[in-house]
Amino acid sequence: MRHRLAVILPTFLAIYVACYYTAFLLRCDFTIPPVVMEWFWATLPVIVGIKFLVCVLTGEWRRTFRYAALPDMQWVVIGAVISAAVVYLANLTILPAFLYPIPRSVIVIDCVFSITLSGSLRMCCRAYTESLRPLFIRQTKKNPTLIYGTGPEGIGILRAVQAGGTGFQVVGLVGNGPIKERAMIAGVRVFSKRMGWKKLAQKTGAKKILIPGSASGKDIRDATSHCAELGLKVHVIPAVNEIIDGRYKLAVRDVEIADLL
Known part of the structure; x- marks a missing residue:
């Protein structure tokens, strides 16, 4: 201080x-x-x-x-x-x-x-x-990533990724809400879900999909099935309240020497 x-x-x-x-x-x-x-x-x-x-x-x-x-x-x-x-x-x-x-x-x-x-x-x-x-810091190669949803949960994931240290580079948001296609949120373009996952992957070069844990089971199943065919990896990001409620568990590892430095 x-x-x-x-x-x-x-x-x-x-x-x-x-x-x-x-x-x-x-x-x-x-x-x-x-x-x-x-x-x-x-x-x-x-x-x-x-x-x-x-x-x-x-x-x-x-x-x-x-x-x-x-x-x-x-x-x-x-x-x-x-x-x-x-x-x-x-x-x-x-x-x-x-x-x-x-x-x-x-x-x-x-x-x-x-x-x-x-x-x-x-x-x-x-x-x-x-x-x-970030322009002056040498960074490791990050995975181009799409975030599903333009609601508070999706925006929260976007902010967390943009804060750095995640290994993801957000190349687009897949809109499933009232925000119009071609809109920009925090410098990231919004794409319509109607484009289809194949066209979205081709247009953005995305390799991974991040989906909020609050998304419906139907949306998660739909994204998982289509993205599996395209070789895209889907990650479900739990909300804080879901972790607290016990729906998701946090992984625990042993203390390493690097943690003490």
């Missing part, structure tokens, strides 16, 4: 200073008078201190950046709004007595820019982890 903070703290400091300065620039039509710059420098420590305190209280720096998701973005918005509210209250009570009051437009603009830049930082970290970083 200390090593993370050594990077996170300077990064967020730069973001907050840039947001606050940009807010003053916009407020003054890109020409900040010297007296207003005095306001900026005098109130900057207060703004940064409030935002850092809110980050600590909301756990902003404890949430991982590599796997940023919608809940993380929601907390970014919540933290920025809380910070703006605290600054506004301080502006009404404490700041006029000791420092310069902050224009309300600056508080609003700063809040918007804080949300934008903090959220963009998380999204950029995730984009680097999932899209850019």
